[in-house]
Amino acid sequence: MTHRIAVIPGDGIGKEVMPEGVRALKAAAERFGIDLELEPFGFASCDYYAEHGQMLPDDWFEILEKFDAIFYGAVGWPETVPDHISLWGSLLQLRRRFDQYINLRPCRLLPGIQSPLAGRKPGDIDFYVVRENTEGEYSSVGGKMFEGTEREIVIQETVMTRHGTDRVLKFAYELAQSRPRKKLTSATKSNGIAITMPWWDERVSEMSGHYPDVTVDQFHIDILTANFVMHPDWFDVVVASNLFGDILSDLGPACTGTIGVAPSANINPEGTFPSLFEPVHGSAPDIAGKGIANPIGQIWSAAMMLEHLGYQEAAGAIVAAFEEVLSEGDVTLLTPDVGGHGTTESLGLAIAERI
Amino acid sequence: MTHRIAVIPGDGIGKEVMPEGVRALKAAAERFGIDLELEPFGFASCDYYAEHGQMLPDDWFEILEKFDAIFYGAVGWPETVPDHISLWGSLLQLRRRFDQYINLRPCRLLPGIQSPLAGRKPGDIDFYVVRENTEGEYSSVGGKMFEGTEREIVIQETVMTRHGTDRVLKFAYELAQSRPRKKLTSATKSNGIAITMPWWDERVSEMSGHYPDVTVDQFHIDILTANFVMHPDWFDVVVASNLFGDILSDLGPACTGTIGVAPSANINPEGTFPSLFEPVHGSAPDIAGKGIANPIGQIWSAAMMLEHLGYQEAAGAIVAAFEEVLSEGDVTLLTPDVGGHGTTESLGLAIAERI
Ligand SMILES: CC(C)[C@H](C(=O)O)[C@@H](O)C(=O)O
Numbered sequence: 001m002t003h004r005i006a007v008i009p010g011d012g013i014g015k016e017v018m019p020e021g022v023r024a025l026k027a028a029a030e031r032f033g034i035d036l037e038l039e040p041f042g043f044a045s046c047d048y049y050a051e052h053g054q055m056l057p058d059d060w061f062e063i064l065e066k067f068d069a070i071f072y073g074a075v076g077w078p079e080t081v082p083d084h085i086s087l088w089g090s091l092l093q094l095r096r097r098f099d100q101y102i103n104l105r106p107c108r109l110l111p112g113i114q115s116p117l118a119g120r121k122p123g124d125i126d127f128y129v130v131r132e133n134t135e136g137e138y139s140s141v142g143g144k145m146f147e148g149t150e151r152e153i154v155i156q157e158t159v160m161t162r163h164g165t166d167r168v169l170k171f172a173y174e175l176a177q178s179r180p181r182k183k184l185t186s187a188t189k190s191n192g193i194a195i196t197m198p199w200w201d202e203r204v205s206e207m208s209g210h211y212p213d214v215t216v217d218q219f220h221i222d223i224l225t226a227n228f229v230m231h232p233d234w235f236d237v238v239v240a241s242n243l244f245g246d247i248l249s250d251l252g253p254a255c256t257g258t259i260g261v262a263p264s265a266n267i268n269p270e271g272t273f274p275s276l277f278e279p280v281h282g283s284a285p286d287i288a289g290k291g292i293a294n295p296i297g298q299i300w301s302a303a304m305m306l307e308h309l310g311y312q313e314a315a316g317a318i319v320a321a322f323e324e325v326l327s328e329g330d331v332t333l334l335t336p337d338v339g340g341h342g343t344t345e346s347l348g349l350a351i352a353e354r355i
Numbered sequence: 356m357t358h359r360i361a362v363i364p365g366d367g368i369g370k371e372v373m374p375e376g377v378r379a380l381k382a383a384a385e386r387f388g389i390d391l392e393l394e395p396f397g398f399a400s401c402d403y404y405a406e407h408g409q410m411l412p413d414d415w416f417e418i419l420e421k422f423d424a425i426f427y428g429a430v431g432w433p434e435t436v437p438d439h440i441s442l443w444g445s446l447l448q449l450r451r452r453f454d455q456y457i458n459l460r461p462c463r464l465l466p467g468i469q470s471p472l473a474g475r476k477p478g479d480i481d482f483y484v485v486r487e488n489t490e491g492e493y494s495s496v497g498g499k500m501f502e503g504t505e506r507e508i509v510i511q512e513t514v515m516t517r518h519g520t521d522r523v524l525k526f527a528y529e530l531a532q533s534r535p536r537k538k539l540t541s542a543t544k545s546n547g548i549a550i551t552m553p554w555w556d557e558r559v560s561e562m563s564g565h566y567p568d569v570t571v572d573q574f575h576i577d578i579l580t581a582n583f584v585m586h587p588d589w590f591d592v593v594v595a596s597n598l599f600g601d602i603l604s605d606l607g608p609a610c611t612g613t614i615g616v617a618p619s620a621n622i623n624p625e626g627t628f629p630s631l632f633e634p635v636h637g638s639a640p641d642i643a644g645k646g647i648a649n650p651i652g653q654i655w656s657a658a659m660m661l662e663h664l665g666y667q668e669a670a671g672a673i674v675a676a677f678e679e680v681l682s683e684g685d686v687t688l689l690t691p692d693v694g695g696h697g698t699t700e701s702l703g704l705a706i707a708e709r710i
């Protein structure tokens with residue numbers, strides 16, 4: 001059985017970490033006899049925009065829907081294209097049109113990486129952020145009135161649906177159920193955001209009846225971010241709206257030392273459409289072109305993709321490989337964000353060798 | 356000249372830290388010959404709600420508007436009153452009706468307090484969060500459709516105005532201008548929240564022309580929270596929308612060891628209405644009743660209030676007093692959140708003595 005994978009590097013460091021992601025993927029495929037067909041695409045990048053005046057070809061949906069998965073780098077180059085145009089013209093379209101309503105982001109302190117939090121060691125931080133990925137605060141509904149005048153008013157709507165909320169809660173409850181601690185934390189802000197968030201809380205509490213073995217707690221997003229720093233060991237599975245999940249899944253990895261290693265899976269659980277796998281980090285214009293971006297976020301995303309395609313063992317081998325390289329702590333191989341003076345390629349090669 | 360101060364303890368630990376805030380305030384007033392008239396109020400509490408079915412008396416506006424300032428504890432007791440009812444029925448009303456459009460929150464690593472961030476010492480973290488405090492994501496506009504059915508849709512609008520945005524930016528630019536580093540960081544999320552936030556960015560960049568000596572940068576809120584943990588030394592003045600400011604001003608203090616010490620000023624800069632001074636922390640039902648809440652957030656808020664009333668020196672004396680007590684590190688006086696086994700009262704008394 002051949003699995004067709006669309007490979008979209010995007011912009012900035014996306015183009016630098018993707019070759020290492022592909023290298024790891026191919027190494028795992030070879031070792032475990034997995035038949036992968038990788039097809040690269042230059043669209044969903046600001047280079048493509050410069051040529052075509054849009055981020056994606058008109059028939060992107062038809063092109064991509066035939067793939068079994070999408071392996072994605074990072075998009076955005078604000079110097080040439082404003083972020084809201086590049087992102088709403090690419091990634092955010094894909095997530096929505098392919099109904100990838102789960103954004104799953106593991107947050108784990110890896111061996112060999114120094115946490116910025118004092119005294120935290122591997123094992124202390126190990127949780128998932130389950131982020132709603134298609135609606136909520138990321139809406140395109142709203143507009144301006146009295147534009148360009150002193151009376152200007154700008155409105156943007158947060159739109160939540162029971163359909164959209166319950167399915168992400170279900171996924172989060174089931175994930176919590178599958179883990180030893182069986183603990184679910186819901187991110188809310190029902191004291192201040194007084195229409196959508198109290199309703200979110202109601203959905204959480206209504207669904208808790210179906211999962212009596214899961215312990216549920218909730219925190220307002222402000223104190224929750226504080227607790228990520230003060231008590232990262234409290235968390236097991238954290239479920240959040242689109243925006244809150246976005247914030248928590250950058251903050252969580254920062255607490256584990258670098259967002260450079262964090263992966264994510266944008267999942268359409270029904271398999272009606274391809275799922276998309278990408279590092280949590282962005283295109284990072286500040287370090288792009290230097291060849292020093294950490295490729296582990298991309299490589300770990302490859303592991304999540306293989307797991308999604310049913311290759312648990314191959315996924316495990318990739319994770320074991322980068323954990324091994326990190327544990328060894330050879331500073332000539334490691335990228336600067338994890339204390340080394342190696343390059344994207346040196347780290348990627350070392351990992352591929354172990355696989 | 357007599358200054359009339361309304362004193363509103365609220366709920367939970369608000370009732371425990373307020374007496375220490377008042378003690379510090381009185382000590383400073385006595386030492387510096389400031390004529391304060393303190394009037395306590397039991398409303399804006401869930402106890403009041405239990406009796407009256409509402410958080411505030413009907414004539415709260417007329418009652419409070421005559422005061423020179425409001426000294427506020429913390430409100431909320433979710434066991435008896437849902438948070439959105441208690442908060443929208445009290446604090447959030449006051450902020451809006453008294454047009455306290457600036458929420459100013461210093462974030463500083465104090466001597467004697469252990470930061471959860473490895474290797475950070477006093478001086479490394481010292482910035483302000485300037486939070487828009489009346490509009491934005493905290494709107495009461497929106498509603499539900501198909502309520503109670505599978506098709507349920509819930510909408511809440513974020514409303515930003517040029518009037519509301521420019522005035523908070525102006526305050527933030529001027530604050531940055533007054534500080535040695537003259538650096539302003541704007542919190543955005545214009546890649547995902549594609550109507551309001553790109554517009555916010557435009558206002559920031561349009562106003563930068565008036566402050567050529569201020570260096571401005573911007574970060575999307577997700578990576579900004581990560582940078583609070585990884586590089587708290589980067590920040591000087593951070594300006595943010597209502598929600599983003601709320602998040603950053605809990606996260607920032609967490610990075611300085613405890614949110615128990617963080618103060619805030621809800622300011623109406625024109626002085627048309629009284630300003631309100633309160634700790635950043637909430638009513639903390641989990642530790643309420645134990646007498647172990649840190650009173651410094653409340654005491655530091657008293658200092659901000661005195662500064663607002665024009666008593667720079669008295670404000671400085673309060674800050675010097677709690678810094679001294681913290682530096683000495685007597686664990687029999689300090690509350691548990693800062694590594695001691697003292698009480699709210701022991702710490703409050705020690706601070707008042709130094710004043
Ligand atoms: C209690 C709550 C409504 C409030 C807010 O979100 O503004 C609090 O978190 C704060 O930061 O003052």
Ligand SMILES: CC(C)[C@H](C(=O)O)[C@@H](O)C(=O)O
Binds near residue numbers: 087246282546547577
């Ligand atoms: C690039 C941006 C639109 C995106 C998001 O906010 O979803 C990113 O931050 C992420 O977390 O995948």
